[in-house]
Amino acid sequence: MGCTTCSQRGNIIIPSQPIRNNIKYPSKAKLQIKQKDSTGRQIGISSVSFDFTKPFLFSSETLNLPYISHISRCVLPGIDPRGERDKKCQDYCLYISNQKSILLSLFDGHGKEGEKIVSICGKVVEGFFKENIENYSETPEKFLEDLCNSCDANVKKPGNGIDSTNSGSTAVLVLIHNNKIYSASLGDSRAILATEILPNEIPVPKALNHEDTKHLYTTVSGLYPIQLTKDQKPEDPDEYARILKNGGFIKRITDNGKQIGPYRVFDSSGKYPGLAMSRSIGDSSGSTLGVISTPICTSLPITNKEKFIVLASDGVWDVIDNEDVVAFVEGYKNKCLSICEIPLQVESNNTIIAHLLAEEARMRWLKVVTEDDVIIDDISVVIMQFNDTS
Structure with missing residues (x-):
C-alpha cells in the first residue's frame, strides 16, 4: 500500500492512504510463512496456498425505523492456512427490531462447544427481545444485563447437551431505545460509534491495543470514533x-x-x-474465579449527528484500530450495495459494507500469519447506519 500522506501518532510517523474509488479482494492466497524456533529465531520459510472461505452469515436490508436507515452483517469463518486443523466457525451475529427499538448482538465463541454456545445465545436473544423488551421500557440497561445473564444460564442449563466447563463466548450488544444508544459487553468483542460531535462524556476509555500496524487509512476530518464498550481483559x-x-x-x-x-x-x-x-x-x-456474565453497560443520548455503529469480534480489532474502521466504513459505505447476493470476487461496488470490512480485516491477518504462523480468526461484523440528517 503506497504512502500518500503521513500522520503523526505519538512519536511514530505512520503512512496513511486515502480511500480509493474501488477496492478488490482476492479469493485465494499464497503465503511465505516464517518458521521459527522456540527462541523466536527464524529457521526457514514454508510456502502455503489456500482458498478464502465464503461468508457463513451474510445479510443486508433497508430499515424504516426512527434514526436508522440501513443495517448489514457478515461472518467470515476462520482458516487454517496449512489445512491441518478443521476450523469450525464459532462466531454469530444478529439483529432484531420492533417499531420502537432495534437490538444488535454479536457473539464470539471459544472452546470445543463454542459453536453450540453462540447458537443458543442467538436463540435466547430473539426470544428475550420479543417477550421482554416492553417490560424493560424504562430500564434498558437492566434489559441488557438480564439478557446476558439469561444467555449464560441457558448455556449452563443441565441437560442441554453442552459442556461449558472450558467453553464460552464473548458478547457485545447495542440497543437503540428511547432516543438513546445503550451498549453492553462481555469479553473483547467491541462496538464503536462514528459521530460528528464528541459527547460531553466518553462512555469508556479507548482500548490501549492500538498498534501502528493497525492504522493504514487517512483519518476522516470531523468524524469521531467513540468506543461504546470496554474490552474486559484480566489485567484491567x-x-x-x-x-x-x-x-x-x-x-x-x-x-x-x-x-x-x-x-x-x-x-x-x-x-x-x-x-x-x-x-x-x-x-x-x-x-468460581471471578469470571462473571454480568456485562459492563453504557449509554449515550442520540444527537442526530451519529453516522454509524460497528460491532465486531476480535477478528477485526486484532488487526484494525477504531480510527481505521471508521475511516474505512465512511469511505466505502456509499460505494457498496444496499442489498445483494454473495459475490464471487469481492469488490466495494458489488457487496455490502459489512462484508467489505470483514474482507479488509482478513487481508490484514495475512501479515500476522506470515510472521507468527497462526490460524486466521473468525471475523464478524454488524454495521448499522443512521439516517442522514445533513
Missing part, C-alpha cells in the same frame, strides 16, 4: 482485583522462559481455564 485493574479476590490468578503463558500471548485467568494450579478475558458467557470453570 478492576477486573484483576475481582479475580484475585475470588482465588484466581492472572499471568501470561511461558514458553522456554519467554512470556507469550495475552494475560489469562488461571486457578491455583496454574493450568485451567486459561481465559484471556475476565467476563464471558459460559466458561463454568472460571465462574
Whole structure:
C-alpha cells in the first residue's frame, strides 16, 4: 500500500492512504510463512496456498425505523492456512427490531462447544427481545444485563447437551431505545460509534491495543470514533482485583522462559481455564474465579449527528484500530450495495459494507500469519447506519 500522506501518532510517523474509488479482494492466497524456533529465531520459510472461505452469515436490508436507515452483517469463518486443523466457525451475529427499538448482538465463541454456545445465545436473544423488551421500557440497561445473564444460564442449563466447563463466548450488544444508544459487553468483542460531535462524556476509555500496524487509512476530518464498550481483559485493574479476590490468578503463558500471548485467568494450579478475558458467557470453570456474565453497560443520548455503529469480534480489532474502521466504513459505505447476493470476487461496488470490512480485516491477518504462523480468526461484523440528517 503506497504512502500518500503521513500522520503523526505519538512519536511514530505512520503512512496513511486515502480511500480509493474501488477496492478488490482476492479469493485465494499464497503465503511465505516464517518458521521459527522456540527462541523466536527464524529457521526457514514454508510456502502455503489456500482458498478464502465464503461468508457463513451474510445479510443486508433497508430499515424504516426512527434514526436508522440501513443495517448489514457478515461472518467470515476462520482458516487454517496449512489445512491441518478443521476450523469450525464459532462466531454469530444478529439483529432484531420492533417499531420502537432495534437490538444488535454479536457473539464470539471459544472452546470445543463454542459453536453450540453462540447458537443458543442467538436463540435466547430473539426470544428475550420479543417477550421482554416492553417490560424493560424504562430500564434498558437492566434489559441488557438480564439478557446476558439469561444467555449464560441457558448455556449452563443441565441437560442441554453442552459442556461449558472450558467453553464460552464473548458478547457485545447495542440497543437503540428511547432516543438513546445503550451498549453492553462481555469479553473483547467491541462496538464503536462514528459521530460528528464528541459527547460531553466518553462512555469508556479507548482500548490501549492500538498498534501502528493497525492504522493504514487517512483519518476522516470531523468524524469521531467513540468506543461504546470496554474490552474486559484480566489485567484491567478492576477486573484483576475481582479475580484475585475470588482465588484466581492472572499471568501470561511461558514458553522456554519467554512470556507469550495475552494475560489469562488461571486457578491455583496454574493450568485451567486459561481465559484471556475476565467476563464471558459460559466458561463454568472460571465462574468460581471471578469470571462473571454480568456485562459492563453504557449509554449515550442520540444527537442526530451519529453516522454509524460497528460491532465486531476480535477478528477485526486484532488487526484494525477504531480510527481505521471508521475511516474505512465512511469511505466505502456509499460505494457498496444496499442489498445483494454473495459475490464471487469481492469488490466495494458489488457487496455490502459489512462484508467489505470483514474482507479488509482478513487481508490484514495475512501479515500476522506470515510472521507468527497462526490460524486466521473468525471475523464478524454488524454495521448499522443512521439516517442522514445533513
